[in-house]
Amino acid sequence: MEMVPSTRAEMWTKMGSTLASFMFIWAVFRQYCPYELRRYFEKYAHAIMGYFSPYIKISIHEFTGDRLKRSEAYVAVEAYLSANSSKTAKRLKAEMGKDSTNLVLSMDEYEKVTDEFRGAKIWWVASKTVSPSRPMGYYPEQEKRYYRLTFHKRYREMITGDYLEHVVKEGKEIRVRNRQRKLYTNSPGYKWLSYKQTMWSHIVFEHPATFETMALEPSKKKEIIEDLVTFSQSREFYSRIGKAWKRGYLLFGPPGTGKSTMIAAMANLLNYDVYDLELTAVKDNTELRKLLIETTSKSIIVIEDIDCSLDLTGQRKKKAGKAMVDEDKEKTEKERREVKEESNNGGGGSRVTLSGLLNFIDGLWSACGGERLIVFTTNYVEKLDPALIRRGRMDKHIELSYCGFEGFKVLAKNYLKLDTHPLFDAIDGLMKEVNITPADVAESLMLKSPLDNAEKCLWSLIHALEESEEEAAKKVAEQEEISCKQIKDHDTTAMEDDVQHHENNVSEKP
Ligand SMILES: Nc1ncnc2c1ncn2[C@@H]1O[C@H](COP(=O)(O)OP(=O)(O)OP(=O)(O)O)[C@@H](O)[C@H]1O
Numbered sequence: 061m062e063m064v065p066s067t068r069a070e071m072w073t074k075m076g077s078t079l080a081s082f083m084f085i086w087a088v089f090r091q092y093c094p095y096e097l098r099r100y101f102e103k104y105a106h107a108i109m110g111y112f113s114p115y116i117k118i119s120i121h122e123f124t125g126d127r128l129k130r131s132e133a134y135v136a137v138e139a140y141l142s143a144n145s146s147k148t149a150k151r152l153k154a155e156m157g158k159d160s161t162n163l164v165l166s167m168d169e170y171e172k173v174t175d176e177f178r179g180a181k182i183w184w185v186a187s188k189t190v191s192p193s194r195p196m197g198y199y200p201e202q203e204k205r206y207y208r209l210t211f212h213k214r215y216r217e218m219i220t221g222d223y224l225e226h227v228v229k230e231g232k233e234i235r236v237r238n239r240q241r242k243l244y245t246n247s248p249g250y251k252w253l254s255y256k257q258t259m260w261s262h263i264v265f266e267h268p269a270t271f272e273t274m275a276l277e278p279s280k281k282k283e284i285i286e287d288l289v290t291f292s293q294s295r296e297f298y299s300r301i302g303k304a305w306k307r308g309y310l311l312f313g314p315p316g317t318g319k320s321t322m323i324a325a326m327a328n329l330l331n332y333d334v335y336d337l338e339l340t341a342v343k344d345n346t347e348l349r350k351l352l353i354e355t356t357s358k359s360i361i362v363i364e365d366i367d368c369s370l371d372l373t374g375q376r377k378k379k380a381g382k383a384m385v386d387e388d389k390e391k392t393e394k395e396r397r398e399v400k401e402e403s404n405n406g407g408g409g410s411r412v413t414l415s416g417l418l419n420f421i422d423g424l425w426s427a428c429g430g431e432r433l434i435v436f437t438t439n440y441v442e443k444l445d446p447a448l449i450r451r452g453r454m455d456k457h458i459e460l461s462y463c464g465f466e467g468f469k470v471l472a473k474n475y476l477k478l479d480t481h482p483l484f485d486a487i488d489g490l491m492k493e494v495n496i497t498p499a500d501v502a503e504s505l506m507l508k509s510p511l512d513n514a515e516k517c518l519w520s521l522i523h524a525l526e527e528s529e530e531e532a533a534k535k536v537a538e539q540e541e542i543s544c545k546q547i548k549d550h551d552t553t554a555m556e557d558d559v560q561h562h563e564n565n566v567s568e569k570p
């Protein structure tokens with residue numbers, strides 16, 4: 061029997077109003093029902109629906125278990141969906157891409173996209189759950205993000221096997237291709253955020269230094285580059301020999317010889333992130349370990365000026381009972397250390413110990429993640445505890461020293477675009493006599509006004525070298541004078557003693 065039009069219209073109206081009332085009740089329920097009760101109802105509603113539905117759902121959460129680290133699967137899915145969804149999703153979010161030149165689009169929260177794999181349809185949704193804020197509003201709401209994929213149960217095996225493997229693999233590749241490298245720091249200003257997801261704060265890493273622009277002996281440069289590249293390609297090797305995939309570098313040398321510049325060049329060569337660890341801002345060994353866990357692979361963990369980061373050497377020196385080599389130097393160092401500690405800790409001081417640091421470098425925890433370089437820099441290598449820098453911990457010791465003629469040629473090419481110049485011989489001669497740091501050479505070669513030219517810069521360098529030579533000669537003369545005076549004083553004292561002795565002998569004679 062056919063339905064009368066008025067009856068059909070009535071039926072639609074009834075259905076519409078029932079649906080509207082149901083939605084209203086649900087909205088009121090969501091708004092006013094206590095969180096726990098709502099979760100309880102949702103749980104059972106999902107269970108009932110899941111029982112009848114032919115579709116399977118898999119969730120990939122941003123943080124799993126202990127919330128220590130972002131899930132690798134989540135990060136890979138994020139990259140995969142960003143690359144594949146930007147053409148189909150209707151609501152997108154934009155973030156600054158690699159090199160800060162373009163915007164990278166990815167699907168926004170609660171957005172749905174469809175993917176296809178060997179004839180199967182897969183629906184992805186980006187979502188989050190929000191847990192309510194704690195009493196007193198001390199902790200804000202915590203958001204837990206996740207991606208959920210839905211597919212028909214007949215594709216179960218293919219999706220859970222091949223498809224997910226394909227997503228993670230492609231996602232990881234996309235991440236390596238697109239990633240914007242970062243410079244992380246454990247700045248104390250961000251400590252209050254530590255209940256949140258990370259203890260590191262970061263900015264985009266955009267240092268222009270490369271090994272080509274570094275003033276360094278060519279053979280040394282080649283050796284370092286080969287060492288780094290070999291390391292980055294040695295995943296299999298490290299796993300075969302049963303060693304964590306990491307390598308320690310100790311860079312030492314006077315100030316201004318390019319230690320920090322080399323770290324940037326390393327990061328640019330290998331395409332790694334940099335974690336600049338301010339040791340004096342780390343409260344204790346536990347915090348140090350937490351920081352380590354949060355670092356990702358393909359990264360360089362840097363501790364600059366390790367000799368004045370903490371008093372890691374003091375205890376050993378006391379134990380050994382050695383006299384201080386140079387008291388004045390030590391005093392200045394101590395002052396530097398105190399100033400640094402105060403500025404970072406508000407005068408608090410760090411309780412990181414040498415053994416804590418050694419565990420940080422080569423303990424079990426440091427094996428998490430793999431593919432990491434640990435770099436220490438220092439101006440005074442002799443002050444460091446041998447345990448800290450022994451091979452196996454700091455595998456490669458690199459001395460960066462004063463600028464030689466080869467180094468100067470690299471700087472002349474970079475700064476002045478000069479391969480050769482009649483003044484080069486004079487500079488070569490002077491450089492053999494005088495110590496000058498690459499930083500000082502670089503400063504002389506900088507054009508300081510639009511009227512400056514290459515020759516003027518080379519003359520400025522020659523003057524700087526001559527001044528250093530004069531200063532060095534003056535110092536030698538002063539030193540000689542002091543030595544002469546000491547010998548003279550010594551002779552005079554000896555003579556006076558002799559005279560005194562003689563007089564005593566004479567007076568003692570009967
Ligand atoms: N080997 C080098 N090649 C090219 N430039 C260099 C080199 N060494 C120093 N410079 C120049 O000097 C500046 C200071 O160098 P850098 O900060 O790397 O020295 P450093 O060894 O880390 O000094 P410090 O011990 O005081 O930290 C750099 O900005 C760079 O321009």
Ligand SMILES: [Mg+2]
Binds near residue numbers: 319320321364437
């Ligand atoms: Mg430095």
